Amino acid sequence: MNIQIFGTLKCQDTRKAQRYFKERRIPYQFIDITQKGLSKGELNSVKTAVGIESLIDRESKAYNRKNLNYMAHDIEEELLKEPLLMKTPIVRNGRDATVGYQPDVWKTWE
Numbered sequence: 001m002n003i004q005i006f007g008t009l010k011c012q013d014t015r016k017a018q019r020y021f022k023e024r025r026i027p028y029q030f031i032d033i034t035q036k037g038l039s040k041g042e043l044n045s046v047k048t049a050v051g052i053e054s055l056i057d058r059e060s061k062a063y064n065r066k067n068l069n070y071m072a073h074d075i076e077e078e079l080l081k082e083p084l085l086m087k088t089p090i091v092r093n094g095r096d097a098t099v100g101y102q103p104d105v106w107k108t109w110e
Contacts, residue, residue, distance in 0.1 A: 001027075001093055001110070003021055003027070003028035003091065003109075004093075005017050005030050005091050006031045006086070006091075007030075007088035007089035008034055008084075011089065013100060013101040014088050016101050020106065026110070034083070034084065037079075038086075042092075043079060045092070045095065046097045048095070049095060052075050052076060054099050055075075055087060056078075056087070057087040057088075061084075062082055086099075087100060089101070091106065093106075093109045096109065
């Protein structure tokens, strides 16, 4: 398994995901999206697995601050420019990916 967790240290679900893999002694790589967002290739891979609509957090402060509710915009482009628009954690295992805390799905990866 090659687990990557994309999220923020402030996100409770991201910390729970890290704890899930740590408790099972499954190595993972944590990427803080406030420091480094997803690359275009990573975004495409996650988008293929979960769909672009499930990635964007329409309740986030960043979404409201940018007034994206009232503007026509390219979701993919906005997610690349502003990683804080994404729901977290995004957990990847090769071509598989999940958004949010989903231990039931992660169990099938083991």
